[in-house]
Amino acid sequence: MTTATGTGHRAAAAAVLVVGGGAVAAASWVSGDHGFAVALVAFYVVAATVAFVWAGGKGDVAAIMRAGGDERQRGLDRDATAITGLVMSIAAIAGAVVQTARSADPGAYGVMCVVGGITYTVSLVLLRRRR
Amino acid sequence: MKGMSQGELAGVLGVSRQTINSIENERYLPSLPLALAIARCFSSAVEEIFNPDKEDMK
Numbered sequence: 001m002t003t004a005t006g007t008g009h010r011a012a013a014a015a016v017l018v019v020g021g022g023a024v025a026a027a028s029w030v031s032g033d034h035g036f037a038v039a040l041v042a043f044y045v046v047a048a049t050v051a052f053v054w055a056g057g058k059g060d061v062a063a064i065m066r067a068g069g070d071e072r073q074r075g076l077d078r079d080a081t082a083i084t085g086l087v088m089s090i091a092a093i094a095g096a097v098v099q100t101a102r103s104a105d106p107g108a109y110g111v112m113c114v115v116g117g118i119t120y121t122v123s124l125v126l127l128r129r130r131r
Numbered sequence: 132m133k134g135m136s137q138g139e140l141a142g143v144l145g146v147s148r149q150t151i152n153s154i155e156n157e158r159y160l161p162s163l164p165l166a167l168a169i170a171r172c173f174s175s176a177v178e179e180i181f182n183p184d185k186e187d188m189k
Contacts, residue, residue, distance in 0.1 A: 060149050070146035072159050
């Protein structure tokens, strides 16, 4: 285990915003909503610029945005990711339950539940081999 | 930590100043490699610097 502060890359978070935002904007453009697509591009360009400037700082969040940081900062990122996954799983399960109660197709909620369950199981099996 | 600023110690160990601050204020228990590095930095044994409660080790 390394303890040193990883350098990371200042553009990491900005790149995620540009790629993710670009994909959503492209989907919106393809759907025919050109005005909304342009607005999304403008929003994500501003967000990516803010992220790039922020990632140049010295704080914990800046280090995590660079996908670098030391062991404590990586631990913070890992814990925040775990909490996010847990909350999203609960939301997906709740959504699937509500849809089923309405006699409707769970749809995307059901897919998220299946993907989450499979991902957790496979991750657990693989991680056990490493520790 | 005596005789050294948090920033200086962070620089020597290759971690952030915030991490040194968290260790010093007992909000964060470092990994064994980092604890050993800190102990070496002060020419001390790990147990002279860190004395976690048994509850923390569960």
